[in-house]
Amino acid sequence: MSLRIVVCVKYVPDATGDRKFADDLTVDRDDVDGLLSELDEYAVEQALQIAEEADDAEVTVLTVGPEDAKDALRKALSMGADKAVHVEDDDLHGTDVMGTSLVLAKAIEKTGYDLVIAGMASTDGTMGVLPAILAERLGVPQVTLLSEVKVEDGVVTGRRDGDAASEQLEASLPAVVSVTDQSGEARYPSFKGIMAAKKKPVQSLDLDDLDIDAEEVGLEGAWTAVDSAAERPARTAGTIVKDEGEGGKQLAEFLASQKFI
Amino acid sequence: MADILVYVDHVDGAVRKPTLELLTLARRLGDPVAVALGNGAADTAAALAEHGAVKVLTADAAEFADYLVVPKVEALQAAYDAVSPAAVLVPSSAEGKEIAARLAVRIGSGIITDAIDLEAGDEGPVATQSAFAASFTTKSRVSKGTPVITVKPNSAPVEAAPAAGTVEALAVSFSEKAHGTKVVSRTPRESTGRPELTEAAIVVSGGRGVNGAENFAIIEALADSLGAAVGASRAAVDAGWYPHSNQVGQTGKSVSPQLYIASGISGAIQHRAGMQTSKTIVAINKDAEAPIFDLVDYGVVGDLFDVVPQLTDEVKARKG
Numbered sequence: 001m002s003l004r005i006v007v008c009v010k011y012v013p014d015a016t017g018d019r020k021f022a023d024d025l026t027v028d029r030d031d032v033d034g035l036l037s038e039l040d041e042y043a044v045e046q047a048l049q050i051a052e053e054a055d056d057a058e059v060t061v062l063t064v065g066p067e068d069a070k071d072a073l074r075k076a077l078s079m080g081a082d083k084a085v086h087v088e089d090d091d092l093h094g095t096d097v098m099g100t101s102l103v104l105a106k107a108i109e110k111t112g113y114d115l116v117i118a119g120m121a122s123t124d125g126t127m128g129v130l131p132a133i134l135a136e137r138l139g140v141p142q143v144t145l146l147s148e149v150k151v152e153d154g155v156v157t158g159r160r161d162g163d164a165a166s167e168q169l170e171a172s173l174p175a176v177v178s179v180t181d182q183s184g185e186a187r188y189p190s191f192k193g194i195m196a197a198k199k200k201p202v203q204s205l206d207l208d209d210l211d212i213d214a215e216e217v218g219l220e221g222a223w224t225a226v227d228s229a230a231e232r233p234a235r236t237a238g239t240i241v242k243d244e245g246e247g248g249k250q251l252a253e254f255l256a257s258q259k260f261i
Numbered sequence: 262m263a264d265i266l267v268y269v270d271h272v273d274g275a276v277r278k279p280t281l282e283l284l285t286l287a288r289r290l291g292d293p294v295a296v297a298l299g300n301g302a303a304d305t306a307a308a309l310a311e312h313g314a315v316k317v318l319t320a321d322a323a324e325f326a327d328y329l330v331v332p333k334v335e336a337l338q339a340a341y342d343a344v345s346p347a348a349v350l351v352p353s354s355a356e357g358k359e360i361a362a363r364l365a366v367r368i369g370s371g372i373i374t375d376a377i378d379l380e381a382g383d384e385g386p387v388a389t390q391s392a393f394a395a396s397f398t399t400k401s402r403v404s405k406g407t408p409v410i411t412v413k414p415n416s417a418p419v420e421a422a423p424a425a426g427t428v429e430a431l432a433v434s435f436s437e438k439a440h441g442t443k444v445v446s447r448t449p450r451e452s453t454g455r456p457e458l459t460e461a462a463i464v465v466s467g468g469r470g471v472n473g474a475e476n477f478a479i480i481e482a483l484a485d486s487l488g489a490a491v492g493a494s495r496a497a498v499d500a501g502w503y504p505h506s507n508q509v510g511q512t513g514k515s516v517s518p519q520l521y522i523a524s525g526i527s528g529a530i531q532h533r534a535g536m537q538t539s540k541t542i543v544a545i546n547k548d549a550e551a552p553i554f555d556l557v558d559y560g561v562v563g564d565l566f567d568v569v570p571q572l573t574d575e576v577k578a579r580k581g
């Protein structure tokens with residue numbers, strides 16, 4: 001029987017760009033170029049490796065996001081995923097993690113799955129909680145923050161490097177996995193992959209298709225409210241000295257003046 | 262006053278500092294009721310009482326160690342049901358965030374993660390967060406359900422505020438879901454004797470400029486002279502020079518110490534994301550154009566192999 005893998009990928013503003021908030025205090029997605037969140041490339045990579053190991057597997061990449069989020073799907077398809085699902089709806093603007101996870105969970109159930117793979121965190125929101133929430137919503141085990149993952153005979157195993165200990169985890173499929181950037185370099189799309197991606201199917205879904213009311217999502221439906229966002233004042237220019245043989249001593253003098261020694 | 266549920270992070274009964282900081286914040290909102298789970302849970306009571314916990318709910322069961330996250334969610338939910346708190350506060354560790362998030366789904370609440378400050382407000386607690394690699398500061402609220410908020414280490418001072426700290430056993434029954442993800446084995450991280458990276462008052466970090474695992478000894482020597490924790494950039498970690506558990510940045514630890522010393526680190530946005538909120542920042546880099554110098558209170562343009570050992574000697578001399 002075929003192994004159905006769904007990879008959740010997010011389209012995010014480029015972290016090296018000048019990211020800011022829009023007037024309604026949502027993430028500004030117009031002024032900075034977007035791309036497939038780098039941390040989700042690791043999820044795509046592990047999905048492809050697991051699919052390559054399995055006799056028969058299909059990798060679907062899934063995103064919830066605006067029109068341009070198709071770019072993220074294209075990138076994942078050019079890496080080697082088989083097909084894509086794009087949930088797009090004007091009413092989704094401003095959705096927070098509770099709403100996004102609801103939409104993803106419904107889309108995953110509609111697509112059909114044995115294994116869901118997500119990144120460790122999005123590079124814009126950086127919450128790192130969506131995979132756990134998905135597991136809760138789908139009612140399946142969470143095997144998250146793995147730096148190593150394997151799937152064999154319907155069982156997923158992996159290593160989670162936590163603060164206090166490194167743990168070896170195990171759960172039966174279906175399950176939700178998330179992988180860290182320690183899980184292994186993501187492949188670059190080949191020219192052939194990029195050409196092939198253009199012909200791969202991208203299914204578009206809206207809220208109606210998923211039986212979700214507009215009131216449950218979007219800025220109005222959000223479970224949290226951002227009341228203000230202020231640019232952090234630039235740090236006041238510090239003292240910079242060139243080491244002419246006494247740099248370490250000068251630095252010690254500074255540390256002493258600040259009472260650190 | 263309303264009760265505020267505080268999830269306790271502890272190691273075999275020793276309460277970790279971020280939880281004591283959480284009690285300071287909880288007292289701004291109401292009466293802290295602490296929830297301690299797992300081995301040594303009851304031993305946390307004295308420290309929690311000393312810092313303001315009016316009550317300490319404890320539970321221990323094999324499930325907490327043998328299965329991932331969900332047993333703790335179910336226990337926290339039992340505490341929530343018993344107390345009906347006005348807010349739930351959880352330390353922002355990787356596990357803490359997952360526990361908080363699943364609880365939020367179960368109780369139908371919104372969640373705020375990685376708060377760096379918390380105040381009482383007319384419409385419930387107001388959380389301060391940093392966004393986009395700490396280049397923005399936002400204020401937000403949970404607008405549906407009982408606020409569930411995770412708070413980063415070093416977000417508040419630890420304050421003594423003696424309270425009753427009455428210990429009560431928390432009754433927990435686990436559902437089938439609690440047994441979903443088995444912890445097959447656990448290898449504890451070896452202690453280095455240095456302070457915990459996220460909790461340290463001073464962090465001394467090395468990057469690609471350190472140029473080799475063996476050279477990290479000079480970073481460690483400086484750290485030890487200051488009683489500091491050691492950090493590393495991802496470039497240094499990827500090169501295999503230092504363990505990933507010491508990585509500072511977007512995909513490592515986020516730190517906010519009184520003093521951060523970066524040596525041989527360029528200051529890429531992903532690194533800044535994890536250290537930009539440090540109170541005082543110092544850098545040593547041989548490239549005067551390195552972006553890290555935009556952040557510093559004091560910078561030395563020079564070779565770290567000259568500057569760092571001289572600094573270490575001088576610190577030792579001054580400390581006598």
Ligand SMILES: Cc1cc2nc3c(=O)[nH]c(=O)nc-3n(C[C@H](O)[C@H](O)[C@H](O)COP(=O)(O)OP(=O)(O)OC[C@H]3O[C@@H](n4cnc5c(N)ncnc54)[C@H](O)[C@@H]3O)c2cc1C
Nearest residue numbers: 468469470494495496510511512513525527531547548565
């Ligand atoms: C999704 C993603 C997540 C990431 N997460 C993180 C993260 O969590 N943490 C992180 O750190 N990075 C992270 N990065 C990587 C980040 O972009 C940078 O590549 C990394 O921080 C660079 O490390 P570095 O400053 O040590 O190395 P470099 O950028 O190579 O800088 C080395 C510096 O050392 C100086 N130097 C060299 N020799 C000496 C000497 N003898 N004396 C003094 N100075 C010297 C050089 O002038 C240079 O400025 C991430 C990247 C991505 C894409």
Ligand SMILES: Nc1ncnc2c1ncn2[C@@H]1O[C@H](COP(=O)(O)O)[C@@H](O)[C@H]1O
Nearest residue numbers: 008009064118119121122127128129130
């Ligand atoms: N809008 C989205 N569409 C698809 N996947 C998402 C979306 N938002 C988050 N994810 C997934 O959830 C992971 C963690 O996100 P977060 O909790 O927001 O940091 C990401 O790495 C993605 O795999």
